Amino acid sequence: MTALENLIQTLSRLPGIGPKSASRLAYHLIKTEKRYNQNLSQAIATIQDRIFPCSICGSFTETDPCPVCSDASRDRSLLCVVEEPQDVLTIQSSGAYNGLYHVLGGAISPLDGIGPEQLSFSRLLQRIKEGQFTELIIATNPTEEGDTTALYIRHILKDYKELSITRLASGLPIGGDLEYADRITLARSLRGRVTF
Amino acid sequence: MTALENLIQTLSRLPGIGPKSASRLAYHLIKTEKRYNQNLSQAIATIQDRIFPCSICGSFTETDPCPVCSDASRDRSLLCVVEEPQDVLTIQSSGAYNGLYHVLGGAISPLDGIGPEQLSFSRLLQRIKEGQFTELIIATNPTEEGDTTALYIRHILKDYKELSITRLASGLPIGGDLEYADRITLARSLRGRVTF
Numbered sequence: 079m080t081a082l083e084n085l086i087q088t089l090s091r092l093p094g095i096g097p098k099s100a101s102r103l104a105y106h107l108i109k110t111e112k113r114y115n116q117n118l119s120q121a122i123a124t125i126q127d128r129i130f131p132c133s134i135c136g137s138f139t140e141t142d143p144c145p146v147c148s149d150a151s152r153d154r155s156l157l158c159v160v161e162e163p164q165d166v167l168t169i170q171s172s173g174a175y176n177g178l179y180h181v182l183g184g185a186i187s188p189l190d191g192i193g194p195e196q197l198s199f200s201r202l203l204q205r206i207k208e209g210q211f212t213e214l215i216i217a218t219n220p221t222e223e224g225d226t227t228a229l230y231i232r233h234i235l236k237d238y239k240e241l242s243i244t245r246l247a248s249g250l251p252i253g254g255d256l257e258y259a260d261r262i263t264l265a266r267s268l269r270g271r272v273t274f
Numbered sequence: 275m276t277a278l279e280n281l282i283q284t285l286s287r288l289p290g291i292g293p294k295s296a297s298r299l300a301y302h303l304i305k306t307e308k309r310y311n312q313n314l315s316q317a318i319a320t321i322q323d324r325i326f327p328c329s330i331c332g333s334f335t336e337t338d339p340c341p342v343c344s345d346a347s348r349d350r351s352l353l354c355v356v357e358e359p360q361d362v363l364t365i366q367s368s369g370a371y372n373g374l375y376h377v378l379g380g381a382i383s384p385l386d387g388i389g390p391e392q393l394s395f396s397r398l399l400q401r402i403k404e405g406q407f408t409e410l411i412i413a414t415n416p417t418e419e420g421d422t423t424a425l426y427i428r429h430i431l432k433d434y435k436e437l438s439i440t441r442l443a444s445g446l447p448i449g450g451d452l453e454y455a456d457r458i459t460l461a462r463s464l465r466g467r468v469t470f
Contacts, residue, residue, distance in 0.1 A: 080336050081324035085317040091310070093302050094295060098454065105360045106289050107318055108325050108334060114287070119319035121281040122303060122311050128277035129304050138304060140276050164301045258294065 082108075134205075136181030136198055137166040146170070146179060153177045155212040159202065159231060161185050161219055165256050169217060174265035177215070180205060185223035186230055194230060202231075206238060215271055216245040219256045232274055245274040278304075330401075332377035332394055333362040342366070342375060349373045351408040355398065355427060357381050357415055361452050365413060370461035373411070376401060381419035382426055390426060398427075402434060411467060412441040415452045428470055441470040 079087070082104060090100035107115055131137065132144035139145070146152065146166070156177025160166060166179045182197040206214070216231055218224035232243055247267040259267075275283070278300060286296035303311055327333065328340035335341065342348065342362065352373025356362060362375045378393040402410070412427055414420035428439055443463040455463075 081317070081321055082334060082336075085321050088310075088314050088317050092299055094298065099290060101360060101363065102290065102453065103288055104321070105334075105358070107321055108359075112322055114284075115318050115322060118284050119315045121277070121284050122318070123315035125277055125281050125300070125303055126308055126311060138278060138301075140278075162301070163304075164297060167297065257298065 135179045136183060137163040137179060155210055157211045158215040158217050160217045165217065168257050172261045172264040172268060174268040185218055185227040187223045199234060203234065211241060213242040213244060216274060221253060228274060243274050244271040247271050331375045332379060333359040333375060351406055353407045354411040354413050356413045361413065364453050368457045368460040368464060370464040381414055381423040383419045395430060399430065407437060409438040409440060412470060417449060424470065439470050440467040443467050
């Protein structure tokens, strides 16, 4: 296999990159300034050493606790539960939320062999016991797995009568992925969140 | 800027990768096996040192002359002129062509400041003088620039009465890019090529 074939094959293993996109990217990398390739190569090689999960919320960070958890100006009575670390970035970019986050690490999906024990529910319960939260916003994806996970959260928190449990308002397209929602839709579904 | 922001920003400079795709790729790279990141990083860092233009046809290669130019089984009476090195790969993958190639390095585009002197026309004339070509197939893109380039080639070769000049048959969508044509369309337009 030539260096070019190897690069195309390696790039085509990335999500959303098919053989033709991989080929186009590879030819771009051959022709672009060498400095760009060095930067990209370095960024890819070192990312896993520099980024790790926050010990409090579980989102990716370079410092522990993460900038969101350690930001004293944020509202510590609000907790937003999401599936994946990138969902924190997505909700942050909507500019419509100023509370804290909890990353589950996925959604309950028996078909994929993901049960509640693989996700950070015990840590969630611990945070709610120890924190001063008055509202928990469930921001799992509007999918079957996200709905199951939302129901499970409501179930394990049924004894916390003083905690208001809400979920992002509909407006997100069903079957879609939180990460691809536009900012306005996301901001609106945050403002219009309903009791779950 | 954090390592994650830097990776997302660097990835989003790639062609066809917007901010959301870049973010999705970055999170994928954080979670994937470390060995994959090392391979990708290495492939990107070394590609420009391992790949260079073939001294005969101008397509990208690791050996000089390239495997196509040095393949004795190919028909040395056919020459296919393309704009970019990746067009060689695209036509090769159609399986419908067994001749040689000539890469121009682009198309004539006065608006972008690309005139004939920036492209490898003198090398093309030299190859036609020295070679045994009986047919020249123009496979520039079906765009305004590609059409201009095709007309220019016909013009500079008007004294070579014994050389048959053809162009890929229509069937390629106008305004599109050769690289994105499917194999069957491409094979058909090769078989149905017409005198230009």
